Amino acid sequence: MSPIPTPAQSQRIAPAATSPDLLRNFCIIAHIDHGKSTLADRMLQLTGVVDSRAMRAQYLDRMDIERERGITIKSQAVRMPWAVEDAAGTLVPYALNMIDTPGHVDFTYEVSRSLAACEGAVLLVDAAQGIEAQTLANLYLALENNLQIIPVLNKIDLPAAQPEKYAEELANLIGGDPEDCLKVSGKTGEGVEALLDRIVQLVPAPVGNPGAETRAMIFDSVYDTYRGVVTYVRVVDGDLNPRERITMMSTKASHELLEIGVISPEPVPTKGLGVGEVGYLITGVKDVRQSKVGDTVTKQHRPAAEALGGYSDPKPMVFSGLYPIDGSDYPALRDALDKLKLNDAALNYEPETSVALGFGFRVGFLGLLHLEIIRERLEREFGLDLISTAPNVIYEVTMEDRSEVLVTNPSEFPGGKIREVREPVVKATILAPTEFVGAIMELCQTRRGDMQGMDYLSEDRVEMRYHLPLAEIVFDFFDQLKSKTRGYASLDYEPIGDQAADLVKVDILLQSEQVDAFSAIVHKEKAYAYGLMMAGKLKDLIPRQQFEVPIQAAIGSRIIARETIRAMRKDVLAKCYGGDITRKRKLLEKQKEGKKRMKTIGRVDVPQEAFIAALSSDAAPAKDKDAKKK
C-alpha cells in the first residue's frame, strides 16, 4: 500500500480540519554541507508534494546565495502527507510539517524559535565527517526544548562514509543505542521512507487547547515583493481564520488577515489553521519589523491574556562600517540597505562619515556570517563595490564620573578618565580531531580564552569549551582556527554576557592626523602589536610623498609604535621627446587627476586603494613603485 494518502484519507488531514493527533512537526538539525536540503528534496518527492519533473535541486533554498553556499538563511515550513499502518494494519494519514532551520551560529535566536515550533528534530550528520560544533550547539538547544531527537547519518553512499563510527559518536551524545541511528542517503533516497515512518512513530503529536484564546508563535517572517510580509506561524492554542483581525502581542498592532494558508511546497490558501498546525499569514504589512520572530499572534476581538514565552528582539552583536568604493554609489547603498532591511529584522544601520573612506554606514549584524551575507548580497544583487572596516563589538564604557558611553565604533571611544570598559563574552564550542588540541588551546590562550572543559566525543574527536571575548572571535579567529587545524575544526558560539577588561583604543596617525578607519579597541597587551602591524601595513601601501611622513600608533597622546615613509627623492621626467610638450602635459594632467581622486589626510595624499588594501585581512601587497609615475 502506498504511503501517500488517498484523496479520501486526505480529507482527514485537510488544513484547519486535522486532529492534532495526526500532526507531526519536526525540523532538521544539520551542519551546512551535511545534506539537509538534499534530504528535504527527497522527502518532498517521496511524499508526492513535488513531482520529479518539477524537482530542482534544493527546492527550498530560494536565494541564489543560499543555493551556492549550500546554506539556508530563511526557514520555511512545508506540509507533507504521509500514511503509516497502525497496529491494526490500517493505513492512517498524517500531515508532516517540516520546519527548515537556519544552520548558522549567527541565527541562534531564529533557530530557537524554529525549534520551539516543533516536537521533534532530525539530527542529520554526514556519515563521512561526524557531528560539527554548530550542529552540536543546535542539538543542545533542541534538547533544552524537549524535542524528540531522531539521529540520522546521511551520505551513506559515499565511499568515505563511516556510519558505525559516527553512530557510536551520536549515541554517546544523545544516549541510546548506536543501532537506533538511521542510515540514509539524501542523494539516492535510500532509507528516507523509513525516516518518514520513524518521524510519525517517534515525534509526539502537538498538544494545545482548541477552545482557548488563540496564541500562535511567529517563527519566521519574510518580505515578498508582491505580497508584502509573509509570516510563518505555529498555532499553539485556538485557531486562526481568514478575514479576522489579529493582534501582534509585543507591539499591540492589529492587522486584517488577508490570507492564511500552508506551504506545500508553494503557498496554498486554506480555511484557517488549527491547534498544532503550521502555516503562513499575509496581512499586507511591508516591513518584517511589524511581524517579529518570536512574537505571539492572537485575535483582536478575543485576545489571549499572556504571550507565549521566549520572545526577544534581535540584537546586533557585530558592527562594521560599509562604504562604497565609488563615493557616488552612496545613495545606491542606502537604497539597497533599505530594501534588505524589509526582509531582515536584525539588520540596522546609521549613516557614518570617515575621513579615509568618505560616506558610508555603520551597520549592526548578528554576527560575522550575517555580515558576510549582507555584504555579498549588496555586492551581488545590487552591483555595489564595497569596502568594510574591521568588524567590532559593542563596548560599555563607564567614565570616572559614572557616566556611561555605548561604543559601536572605535573612533567614538571616549577620551578622558575611564573607570571601566566592558566587552561581550561568548561561550564557544570547538569540535576537532584530538591531534589539534594543543594548537587550539594555544590559539584560545592568545585570544584571552578561558577554558571551561573538554570532552572526548570519540577516540579521536574532542569537544572543547571556552569563554572568549567576542571581539577576539570577530577578529580573524575562525580563519586562524581553520588554518591551525587544516580545516578540521568547527566552531560555535553564543553570547553569555559581558566582562570588564583592560581595553584601550589604538589610533593610527598619519603625519599626526588620526585616520579614523584604522582606530581599534584592543586589549592593552596587544596594543603594541596591533599598532606595529597597522603602521607597517600602511607604510608599505602609501606612496612616498615629497616630504617624510611618520605613521604612528598611539593610545591617547602616547605614541607606542612608529614607522616612517621616506620622502620621495625623484619625481621629474628627464626630457621631452623631440619637443613633445603635449605628451608631458597630458601626463601631468593625468597625475593631477589621480591626485584629485586621492584622500588627503593632513597634507598626505593617499590613494583609496591603499586604505582598502590595509583593511583587507590579507597581507599587504608591496606597492608598485613605478606604477605611480610615468
Next chain:
Amino acid sequence: MAPALPDGDPAPEDGRLPETVRDGAADRSFGIYLHVPFCTVRCGYCDFNTYTATELGGGASQSSYAETALSEIALARRVLAEAELPERPVGTVFVGGGTPTVLPARDLARMLDGVRDSWGLAPGAEVTTEANPDSVTPDDLAALSAAGFTRVSFGMQSAVPRVLATLDRTHDPRRIPDVVRWARDAGLAVSLDLIYGTPGESLDDWRASVESALATGVDHISAYALVIEQGTRMAVQVRRGDLPLPEEDDQAAKYELADDLFSAAGLTWYEVSNWARTPDDACRHNLAYWRNDDWWGIGPGAHSHVGGTRWWNVKHPRAYADRLASGVSPAAGRELIEPESAQLERVMLAVRLREGLPVSALSSTARTRVAALVADGLVDGLAALGRGVDVPRVVLTRRGRLLADAVVRDLTD
C-alpha cells in the same frame, strides 16, 4: 616602435594655422628642429622615432630624405607666410635623430641651406647637430662647420663599456676625447650627452662617466635619467627580469653626484638636465622649448609649436614622404592649447629653468602654495621673495629639481 603620438584634433591638409598664432609673435624667437629618422643600430632603450635601413621600404630611403625634408621646409615657409606672421630669421637650428650623421654631411648641409634660403639665419644663429662618436671623422666635422653648423652634441652616454653594452651602444668610449678635440679643431662648440641609471650601473660607474666627460673640457653637458619606455626592447628585458628596473632613489643619488661634480668643474645647471660653463654656452634651441618660443619641427614624428598651436607629423618616414609628395601637410594631429592647459604648460616648462617662473605668473591659489614648497625645501626661498632676482620667482632647489613634476602639480590648479 616609437612613442605614441598624442591624441589631438585633426590637422588641416594644407597645414594652415589659425589666426591666433600671430598674437605676440614678435616677442618669440623662431627655431627649426630637423629630425633624421635613421640609425645603423636600434638601441634597446630607445623609443625615438628612428629606423634602421632594413626597416624601411621604398619611397623613404635615406638617400632621398634630404629632398623630402626640403619639401616640408617649403611647405613651412608657405604656411607661415600665409599666416601673416612677421618675418623672423631663424635663431636656432637643431638636427636630431635618430643619428643625423648617418646621412652624408652634404645632405645635412643641403637641409641647412634650405632653412637659410627660406627665412635666413639670424646673426650668431646656433646650429647644432647630434652626432655619433662611433662613426664621425675629422673631415665630417670640418664639412659640417663649413656648411654653417656651429655646435655638435655627441651621444657619449657613459664611459663604462659594460654600461654602454647594456644600452646597446657600439662606440668605444676611448674615442670621446678624440672626437671632442676634432670638433673643437673644426671650430664647433661641443656638448656631451650622458645617461644615468642604466640597469647595472654602479654609483662609481656613473662617477667615472661624469669625470671622463668633464676631463674633455667641454662647456656643455646634458645628463638624462634612463626611462624605460613601453614598447622598447629594454622594457621587455626588465619585465622578463633579465635586467633590474632602475630605482628612483639610485637615479636621484646619481643626479646629485653629477650636479656636485659639474658644479665643482665650473658647469652650472640652467635646466633640470643641462649644465653649461657660462650662460652663452647654454643650448639656445633647448631653452626655446622651455621658454615656449616658436619652432617648426621638420621630419616624421616631429613636433612643432607656433603661438599656442602644437602639431605633430605622421610617424613613419614612408607615410611622411607620401604626404609631402602629394602636396599634403604631414601633420597627423594638432591642438590649440586651451587657457587652462596653457597655464599648466607655462609652469611646467618655466620651472625647469634656472631663471624660473615669476611668482606673479601663478594663479592666486597656486601662489598660496609657494610657502609650503619653500618650507619643504623644494623652492628657493630668497628667489621667491625677490632677493637676487628681478622679481619674485619660483626657482627650484636641487631637491626641487628632482621633484619638479610634484612642484608643478602643486603650482597649478
